[in-house]
Amino acid sequence: MISDSIAAIATAVGEAGIAVIRVSGPDSIVEVEPIFKSRIKLTEAESHTVHYGHIIDPRSGEEIEEVLVTVMKGPRSFTTENVVEISSHGGVIAVTRVMKLLLQQQIRLAEPGEFTKRAYLNGRIDLSQAEAVIDLIRSKSDRAFGIALKQVKGDLSSKITAQRHTLVETMAHIEVNIDYPEHDVESLTSTFIKDKCSEVMEQITNLLKTAEEGKILREGITTAIVGRPNVGKSSLLNTLAHDNKAIVTDIPGTTRDVIEQFITINNIPLKLLDTAGIRETLDVVEKIGVERSRDAVNEADLILLVLDASQPLHMDELELMEQIRGRQSIVIMNKMDLPSMIDIDVIKRYFAPESIVSMSVKTQEGIDALEESISRLFFSGQLESNDLTYVSNVRHIALLNKAKQSLQDAYDAAEQLIPIDMIQIDVRLAWEQLGEIIGDTAGDSLLDQIFSQFCLGK
Ligand SMILES: Nc1nc2c(ncn2[C@@H]2O[C@H](COP(=O)(O)OP(=O)(O)OP(=O)(O)O)[C@@H](O)[C@H]2O)c(=O)[nH]1
Numbered sequence: 001m002i003s004d005s006i007a008a009i010a011t012a013v014g015e016a017g018i019a020v021i022r023v024s025g026p027d028s029i030v031e032v033e034p035i036f037k038s039r040i041k042l043t044e045a046e047s048h049t050v051h052y053g054h055i056i057d058p059r060s061g062e063e064i065e066e067v068l069v070t071v072m073k074g075p076r077s078f079t080t081e082n083v084v085e086i087s088s089h090g091g092v093i094a095v096t097r098v099m100k101l102l103l104q105q106q107i108r109l110a111e112p113g114e115f116t117k118r119a120y121l122n123g124r125i126d127l128s129q130a131e132a133v134i135d136l137i138r139s140k141s142d143r144a145f146g147i148a149l150k151q152v153k154g155d156l157s158s159k160i161t162a163q164r165h166t167l168v169e170t171m172a173h174i175e176v177n178i179d180y181p182e183h184d185v186e187s188l189t190s191t192f193i194k195d196k197c198s199e200v201m202e203q204i205t206n207l208l209k210t211a212e213e214g215k216i217l218r219e220g221i222t223t224a225i226v227g228r229p230n231v232g233k234s235s236l237l238n239t240l241a242h243d244n245k246a247i248v249t250d251i252p253g254t255t256r257d258v259i260e261q262f263i264t265i266n267n268i269p270l271k272l273l274d275t276a277g278i279r280e281t282l283d284v285v286e287k288i289g290v291e292r293s294r295d296a297v298n299e300a301d302l303i304l305l306v307l308d309a310s311q312p313l314h315m316d317e318l319e320l321m322e323q324i325r326g327r328q329s330i331v332i333m334n335k336m337d338l339p340s341m342i343d344i345d346v347i348k349r350y351f352a353p354e355s356i357v358s359m360s361v362k363t364q365e366g367i368d369a370l371e372e373s374i375s376r377l378f379f380s381g382q383l384e385s386n387d388l389t390y391v392s393n394v395r396h397i398a399l400l401n402k403a404k405q406s407l408q409d410a411y412d413a414a415e416q417l418i419p420i421d422m423i424q425i426d427v428r429l430a431w432e433q434l435g436e437i438i439g440d441t442a443g444d445s446l447l448d449q450i451f452s453q454f455c456l457g458k
């Protein structure tokens with residue numbers, strides 16, 4: 001059982017109105033009491049109440065900080081332990097002074113994620129819920145946040161638990177057949193096993209379908225803006241980002257390096273990459289830039305190919321179109337405010353009409369159409385509804401795939417009328433793999449790895 005208390009600064013360090021220090025442990029209230037001077041004794045305070053007072057140095061009685069202290073008694077707290085939260089003035093000095101005194105009590109500095117780890121070890125949340133807490137903190141869009149929040153509440157856990165329940169039933173059924181072979185109805189059992197395996201596999205497949213979109217929502221779609229020099233790539237980045245992040249000039253070869261900017265379009269997060277214009281060049285620096293542009297094209301989930309519609313197509317552009325044909329891409333014919341010189345029929349040979357957008361960054365015409373095409377590419381209408389459980393964590397995805405494979409093996413074995421005690425092994429394996437998602441069968445090293453991703457104080 002956990003017996004020591006831990007403390008950490010729970011708010012971001014820096015200049016701010018207030019800062020919160022969190023202390024958790026069975027004896028945390030008793031341990032904070034000697035350094036808190038107030039009208040009330042902390043040990044006598046009711047749970048979930050806030051108290052005004054001062055943090056004092058217990059030896060000299062000197063007042064160190066003016067604070068509000070919140071008491072939350074277990075099990076009704078984040079960690080299920082007794083928790084004390086001290087709100088001090090913001091800023092590094094105030095917080096450090098309070099922390100120093102806490103650490104002179106029986107309290108030690110928390111490791112990153114240790115509060116959440118305790119919530120897990122004390123059985124308040126399971127592993128997938130703990131991991132969702134990280135997603136919650138890191139989420140970059142409303143939707144990603146919504147998905148993480150559902151997972152914190154145990155949405156994924158309850159689905160996994162239901163499937164494991166079906167597998168336990170199946171295993172029990174097989175067990176009876178192993179123990180009482182006189183009841184043997186081999187063919188019935190094999191049909192039963194196949195039915196159950198298919199049922200669970202189908203559920204897993206449905207969860208995996210959401211995985212790709214879940215990942216996108218969490219990490220953003222890597223979107224490379226590419227094209228010849230001077231076509232308006234950096235102007236497009238600035239427009240989509242509502243910011244003047246990239247330098248724009250009428251000199252071809254302005255952008256030399258990849259510029260990254262995180263944006264959201266209709267709540268879809270994109271990691272936009274503005275790249276150096278692609279052309280043959282003798283300039284050493286530009287050459288490296290062009291290589292980086294080509295890398296960006298290879299790594300992107302989505303490619304925005306920008307063309308200058310006031311110019312005829314260039315050889316380099318034909319080559320680029322050839323290269324990205326078949327990838328998720330949108331062709332942008334920019335500078336439509338100028339007389340058109342581009343041959344759209346050639347472009348149509350490479351791309352479907354709905355992925356060709358004509359626009360002018362200068363007049364802002366066509367920006368809406370571009371945003372529309374991007375959303376259309378990534379979300380089919382039904383997914384707009386928020387009642388899907390998304391799987392977005394790579395660890396969960398890998399385990400779901402493994403469990404599905406184990407069930408397929410069990411299914412195939414049942415089909416071939418292989419002895420049922422052999423089939424039992426595969427069903428059990430699937431049950432364990434699903435269990436690893438919620439932490440039912442997780443080892444220490446896995447726990448350390450997961451919780452080390454957290455920030456301090458969470
Ligand atoms: N007329 C017109 N000019 C534009 C439009 N979009 C961009 N420009 C101009 O085209 C020039 C080049 O724009 P940039 O955004 O720097 O082009 P780029 O593709 O990033 O160029 P490199 O970084 O050199 O590869 C600038 O003078 C822009 O003002 C447009 O829609 N219409």
Ligand SMILES: [Mg+2]
Pocket residue numbers: 233234235246247248254255275276277
């Ligand atoms: Mg540029």
